[in-house]
Amino acid sequence: MPPDDDEAEDQQQPQPKGAHALEGLVVGSYCHDVLLRGGRVVGETLGGAAAFVSNVLDAASPPEAAFCVVSKVGVDFAYASAPAPARRPALLCPARPTTSFHARFSDAAASAHAPDRQLRRVHACDPIYPDDLPDRPFAYGLAVGVAGEVLPETLERMIRLCRAVLVDAQALIRAFDAEDGGVRHVALEGTPYARLLQRVAFLKASSEEAPYVGVETARRRCCVIVTEGRDGCRLYWDGGEARVAPFPAVQVDPTGAGDSYLAGFAAGLLWGLSATDAALLGNFFGAAAVSQVGVPTFHPKMLQAVKRILEDKAIPRSSPCINGAFFTFQRSIMHDELHASLEEAARLMHDQPPPATENGDGIHSAQEPTSGC
Ligand SMILES: Nc1ncnc2c1ncn2[C@@H]1O[C@H](COP(=O)(O)OP(=O)(O)OP(=O)(O)O)[C@@H](O)[C@H]1O
Numbered sequence: 001m002p003p004d005d006d007e008a009e010d011q012q013q014p015q016p017k018g019a020h021a022l023e024g025l026v027v028g029s030y031c032h033d034v035l036l037r038g039g040r041v042v043g044e045t046l047g048g049a050a051a052f053v054s055n056v057l058d059a060a061s062p063p064e065a066a067f068c069v070v071s072k073v074g075v076d077f078a079y080a081s082a083p084a085p086a087r088r089p090a091l092l093c094p095a096r097p098t099t100s101f102h103a104r105f106s107d108a109a110a111s112a113h114a115p116d117r118q119l120r121r122v123h124a125c126d127p128i129y130p131d132d133l134p135d136r137p138f139a140y141g142l143a144v145g146v147a148g149e150v151l152p153e154t155l156e157r158m159i160r161l162c163r164a165v166l167v168d169a170q171a172l173i174r175a176f177d178a179e180d181g182g183v184r185h186v187a188l189e190g191t192p193y194a195r196l197l198q199r200v201a202f203l204k205a206s207s208e209e210a211p212y213v214g215v216e217t218a219r220r221r222c223c224v225i226v227t228e229g230r231d232g233c234r235l236y237w238d239g240g241e242a243r244v245a246p247f248p249a250v251q252v253d254p255t256g257a258g259d260s261y262l263a264g265f266a267a268g269l270l271w272g273l274s275a276t277d278a279a280l281l282g283n284f285f286g287a288a289a290v291s292q293v294g295v296p297t298f299h300p301k302m303l304q305a306v307k308r309i310l311e312d313k314a315i316p317r318s319s320p321c322i323n324g325a326f327f328t329f330q331r332s333i334m335h336d337e338l339h340a341s342l343e344e345a346a347r348l349m350h351d352q353p354p355p356a357t358e359n360g361d362g363i364h365s366a367q368e369p370t371s372g373c
């Protein structure tokens with residue numbers, strides 16, 4: 001879609017030369033997630049944004065859009081032998097354990113915006129340093145740390161390497177209790193990341209994180225997306241905002257909804273959708289994530305249907321949405337139709353049992369991960 005001079009919502013992005021047309025750089029670690037309910041372990045799953053994001057980018061990106069993951073794990077990493085989404089190798093840190101979280105769920109029914117779990121970081125692998133990133137340009141970057149591993153200088157390097165950077169606020173505003181690893185949030189404005197916001201394209205926060213991001217200030221620097229659980233999401237940019245409707249889901253595990261949302265959203269941009277239309281794809285994959293424990297498996301028929309819809313609805317990908325200078329934020333005239341078609345596709349998820357995989361159903365035997373991207 002050509003940039004429209006009259007639209008205040010369009011925004012300039014840095015443009016390193018020579019980036020592969022649609023190659024992405026995902027920065028954030030894999031982790032081990034232990035799910036607890038009533039003091040009992042009810043699941044041990046592959047986690048970390050690297051896993052959830054890879055899963056959705058693999059599933060939903062246009063065929064020509066490659067991506068590379070920079071993630072760190074210890075020798076104890078339990079999923080190295082698993083198929084996608086852990087098949088992208090991580091950098092091995094022999095001296096550190098793999099990052100791990102305990103997620104404690106309450107039995108009480110949570111409201112759409114209430115915290116649905118208490119998170120504790122049990123182990124933390126090494127941070128990801130600027131030198132860990134490949135020294136080449138990328139069309140887009142996703143800064144998706146879960147345990148403080150994306151350092152300010154690493155985000156700055158991503159901004160230099162990538163034409164457009166999308167950031168998950170959880171990578172920037174999490175603080176960890178020195179004694180028990182309990183996760184709390186700090187105000188973004190007081191962090192070294194704040195000065196980088198104006199060079200970021202999209203910042204995604206959950207409704208729990210939004211007060212710490214300061215939406216009204218942040219939206220003047222970049223487009224802010226607030227995800228609202230089963231209520232879908234809202235986009236705020238300088239001069240406009242939009243609400244994007246959710247997709248129905250029976251939630252069994254909320255873990256990874258935000259990661260899956262962000263990857264779906266990025267895939268939507270790659271297909272040439274406006275930000276508000278791309279948010280539909282975010283909501284779609286967020287809903288899919290909460291419907292399964294751990295990293296979700298997508299039914300091939302559902303994915304085929306989604307790709308067909310995107311091929312049909314997306315504008316030609318030579319458009320400068322993610323790989324050029326401008327983003328278009330407004331919903332398109334086919335927004336409601338796109339929602340209806342995706343809702344139809346979502347039903348195929350339940351058409352027949354999804355194929356068996358090793359994902360998300362327990363910790364697998366440890367194998368040594370290899371080098372990075
Ligand atoms: N129960 C649900 N029903 C339908 N869609 C959901 C549900 N929960 C989440 N989603 C989708 O996933 C998106 C992200 O969810 P949410 O706002 O809970 O993120 P989050 O708190 O960052 O998730 P997490 O930290 O667990 O990864 C929502 O915007 C919505 O599109």
Ligand SMILES: O[C@H]1[C@H](O)[C@@H](O)[C@H](O)[C@@H](O)[C@H]1O
Nearest residue numbers: 033047048049101146256259
């Ligand atoms: O695996 C999950 C997931 O990546 C979530 O997005 C993050 O909030 C959790 O910390 C992590 O344990």
